[in-house]
Each structure stands twice: as C-alpha cells, then as structure tokens.
Ligand SMILES: [Zn+2]
C-alpha cells in the first residue's frame with residue numbers, strides 16, 4: 001500500500017501525504033516522497049541513487 005517517506009534523513013513516514021515536521025531535517029516543511037514498497041525497504045530513501053537496478 002502506498003505511503004510517504006521523508007528523504008531528508010529523519011526517517012519519517014506516513015500513510016498520508018504530509019510535510020515533514022522533524023526539526024532540523026533537511027526536508028522539514030517539505031512534502032514527503034510517495035513510496036509503494038511492500039516491505040518497508042523504501043527504495044526511494046536515498047535521493048542520490050536514481051538507478052533502479054543495483
Ligand atoms: Zn524529514
């Protein structure tokens with residue numbers, strides 16, 4: 001099921017599209033990134049990797 005994760009380093013995640021509320025996070029105040037992994041791996045967790053096959 002789709003969920004949303006923060007890629008700013010705070011590790012935040014939510015089932016709703018919210019903005020990060022973690023103080024000091026690089027993404028504080030920015031919307032979380034959609035993710036639909038089924039095992040909490042969060043493949044989009046790193047912003048620097050754009051490769052799908054690694
Ligand atoms: Zn965050």
Ligand SMILES: [Zn+2]
Nearest residue numbers: 035037040042
């Ligand atoms: Zn995920």
